[in-house]
Structures are given as structure tokens and as C-alpha cells.
Amino acid sequence: MIHDAFLVAGKDLRLEWRSRVALNQVAPFALLVLVLFAFALDPDRGLLEKATPGLYWVAVLFSGLLALQRSFSIESADGNRDALRLSGLDPAGIFLGKVMAVGVQLLALEILLGIGVAVLYTTPITGWILLLVTAMVATVAIAAAGTLYGVVAAGLRVRETLLPLLLLPVLAPVLIGSTRAFEAALGGTPSEGWPWVGLMGVIAVLYIVAGVFGFGPLMEES
């Protein structure tokens, strides 16, 4: 399973490196969202600072949807889905590999957006460790849930519109948790953010377990 996970993750990241979709499309989109928020709230600087955590994670979520859709659109082309089913790869390994690849792309995106937030929103950071751990745990939760729902939508013609409809509601707790934890890390009291990190950790573990056991049957049926 681990061998297969690294094989699939390596393949997906190599594909991304060669196609530059995340670099040329997802990253500019994410930065554009941040800039638009900055313009919209610029007259009220206090509100912008207050809303920074929520705006950051909404931008991550919207941009992450593009990365997730890309992760499954590459498997929809030219019979790749059947080839995956015939390959002998462990479905759990495929799931974990896709989670790893999406996670790496999301982390890169979060770093880029973090720089954008620092430049545009000038928000003070009071809890670096909480900030980093929140980003890691939320990334795993988003990647795991997105990969699980991505395979459900992958076989359908309406997958581009269906995935956000399926995924955004189930990621609402992650959005709330990561926003609250970031509020604590950005000018708040860091100790108040850790329970939210714990909640997101539970969500991440649940989706990982569900994916390891459920990805195979879902891949067969979708």
C-alpha cells in the first residue's frame, strides 16, 4: 500500500510539474481572490485584519477545489481509469497517493497565499507553531475529504459542478476550525486555537480511514 501510494503521488506530482496547471492557473486564481478581498474591504482596514483568517481559508478552499478536480480529470482521460483498475495498484494506495499529491500542492498554495496575506493584509502573527500545525492538519483533512468525494464525482459528466456541491458542505467544519485556529494564531491567544486543531485532526483521521477502506468500492462504482 505504501509503495503504491508513493508511486501514485510521484506520478501525480510529475504530471503537475510537467503541465504546470497549478502554477499557471490555480496559483494566479488564489492570489486574485486575495487581491479582490483586499480591494473589497480596503476602506475598513480593521475589518480586513479581522477577516484575514476566514478570507485565507476560503481562498485555500476554492483554489484547492481546482487542484482536486485536476487530480481526477487526469484519470478520466483516454481510459486511464480502467488502466488504474487493471494495474494491480492497491486502491488504498491510490487514495493515499492522491491525498499526498494534493496535499503537497495545497501546502505550496498555502505558502504562496500566506505571503500574499502578509503583504496585502499586514496581519501580526502571535502563534507560529499553531499556525503551522493548523495548516498541516487542515491540509490533510481537505485533501482526504476532497479525494474521497472526488472519486465519487469522477465518473460523472457533471463532475466539475458536482464536486464543489458535495465537498463544500462537508468541509464546513474544517473551514470553521482552521479559521478559529488562525484567529488565535494571528493576534489572538494561541491556546484557544488548539481545540480546533484537535477537531480538524479527528476529521482528517476519519476521512483517511474512510478513504482507505472506501476508495476501492467507490472507484468500481463511479
Added chain:
Amino acid sequence: MDAVDPNSFSGPSADPSAGALSGDGVSGDGVTEQRVVHLRGAVALLGRFPALAGVDLDINRRRIVLLRGPNGAGKTTLLRTLAGLVHVSEGEAVVLGVDLLTDRRSVRQRVGLLAHTTGLYDELTVADNVSFWSRAARADRSDVDAAMARLGLDGRLRTVPVGRLSAGQRRRTSLACLIARRPELWLLDEPHAGLDQEGRDLVDQLLREATDAGATVILSSHELDRSLQLADEVVTLSGGVATRDS
């Protein structure tokens, strides 16, 4: 069981458990050791449409079997069914000793399907694609290199993204992925399509080598002159029903 030549890369992998049936040569399903495919009244539905409407078919090891029939006869569905990709809803279906009604997944690693689609990633190079699919099937590195060399993909084509290849070169890349994994059962849907004369001859040669090494080949083709010369047996499909030609 006939000896399998481990030195021929187009032959099946030497997995001692592969294709294991009971010691007396007859499995619990009544399938003899030599029999690779056993279908009795097999029905496969595509939606509500019976693409296979009660197929009876037995194919022994080391044979090259040609499936022929008009468009929509069920040739592709039969190949996909034998690969474990299509669910058999009624009847008996045993491939390589695996009952497809109860376990479709375990047969997939032992068959090689060359479909109309290539199963390749356009942005990855030829070498990346062959390497990925071969490593997924736990093929040896030497088999990957040998397969690419055999299909004429070992030169400058190695580093060319598949999306920039011609249809024939893509076909060759798919074939390299297939032979590197040394399947026991080759399922080929129009294997000559898109290939030049040299490529078609190479395919025929590979199929003969595969059967010599112990594999079994089932192919569908509209190129009847070439395929009839190649095939040991001919099965005609019409309306989802198979008839063996004498």
C-alpha cells in the same frame, strides 16, 4: 502444466500461485488446468442492455483466439468482461481459475488489456508512462527496458511526452506497458489499428512469442486476412452471443 519460458519477456510472469488450480488438473468449478476461459450462459449488462446475452466459451492455454463480428456485437464488452472490468450478472464466468462472479479484482493483475483507449498520461514522457504502469504491476526494471526496446521506444522517443506522439507511437507505448507486465492472458481490441506495416508484423510476432512462452491471446479485429492467419481459433460474436467457427 506446460513450462513457461522465464527468459521471454512477452511470456507470463513466473508467479507460482498464478493460475493455480487443483492438483489433478481440474478445479472445483470443473475447469480443467489447461482452460483459461470458461463462460457458460454469461450475461453482462451495459445499463439495461445485455451486451453479452448468454455467452458460452471455453478457451485453452497457449491459444490465439480471434473474436470477430459486426460493430456492436459485444467483442469489446467480452474482452472487458474477461479483464474483470465488466460485471457478469448471470451464468458462469471463470478466467485463469478466478470466478468473476465473486472476485473480479484478483484476475486483473494477471491479464493485459489493450483497449481502444491508450491509458496513457499525455503530459508524461514515454519512459515515464511505461515505467509507471510497469512498476504498478511490479514488473522488473529489465522487463521495462526490454519492452521499450522491443517496441522501438528506446531512442529519442523515450523522453517525448505522449501527447506529442502519433497514434501509432501511442499504440506502441501501450503495447510496451502491456508486455512489460507479462500477462498470462492477453486481451487485445484491434491491436493492429493505427500501426504501420512494420508495427503490425511486430504485433503478430509478439503474440506468437507470448503463446510460445505460455500465455493465451484473445483479440478482436476487423483485419480478418491478417488475423485469420494468426489465430488458432475463431469465435464469431453476434447480438451478444458467441459461436465457435469450425
